[in-house]
Amino acid sequence: MQTQEEPIAGFTGRQKYQGHSVTNLFHLSLLALISLLIGGCTALSPNFQQPEIEIVGLEPLPSVAGTELRFRIHLRVFNPNNHELALSGLYYKLSLAGHKVMTGTSNNLLPVAPYGQDDISVDATASWMGSLFAAAELINRGQQSVPYELQAKLGLSRSIVPSITVRRSGKVRLGQYQPLYN
Numbered sequence: 001m002q003t004q005e006e007p008i009a010g011f012t013g014r015q016k017y018q019g020h021s022v023t024n025l026f027h028l029s030l031l032a033l034i035s036l037l038i039g040g041c042t043a044l045s046p047n048f049q050q051p052e053i054e055i056v057g058l059e060p061l062p063s064v065a066g067t068e069l070r071f072r073i074h075l076r077v078f079n080p081n082n083h084e085l086a087l088s089g090l091y092y093k094l095s096l097a098g099h100k101v102m103t104g105t106s107n108n109l110l111p112v113a114p115y116g117q118d119d120i121s122v123d124a125t126a127s128w129m130g131s132l133f134a135a136a137e138l139i140n141r142g143q144q145s146v147p148y149e150l151q152a153k154l155g156l157s158r159s160i161v162p163s164i165t166v167r168r169s170g171k172v173r174l175g176q177y178q179p180l181y182n
Contacts, residue, residue, distance in 0.1 A: 048081060051154065052166065053078075055074070055075060070125055072124070077154075082114050085112040086158040088156060089107040092152040093152075094124075095149045096148050097147055098134075102127065102130075104123055104125070106120060146171065150167070153165050
């Protein structure tokens with residue numbers, strides 16, 4: 001006895017086949033579009049270089065609740081590219097001796113000109129625990145310098161890539177601090 005295939009939800013076999021073809025065509029088109037977007041981003045700026053960030057100043061701020069340490073950190077962003085770097089935001093974290101001591105954000109940033117630089121001021125809150133651990137480690141080491149790491153996530157407003165992360169590390173000599181901003 002021969003069995004007949006029942007149509008699914010009122011479709012005949014031919015309609016069912018065409019539906020799969022349309023679905024497959026849609027998936028292929030979507031895959032091609034994603035490939036073009038990813039490839040297009042690379043093709044539009046094949047020589048894109050990550051911007052550089054450095055700390056140029058640190059100024060203490062009055063505490064809000066009387067219990068937290070607040071600072072304004074002055075950063076300089078360098079754009080090594082031949083097109084404007086349109087920034088939508090910044091999140092950063094500063095670690096000393098491997099301990100996170102400060103975080104901050106900013107969302108009102110101006111674009112950085114091609115082959116230009118711009119200074120950004122960011123209000124930051126110090127982490128009590130991270131600061132205590134870093135201070136304890138510095139006391140135990142007894143060295144004249146402390147390793148630091150600055151990690152900054154830059155939001156890009158006119159790019160297929162939503163953000164880039166820049167890391168900078170090195171050593172800061174203790175006692176070399178001089179206020180750059182008054």
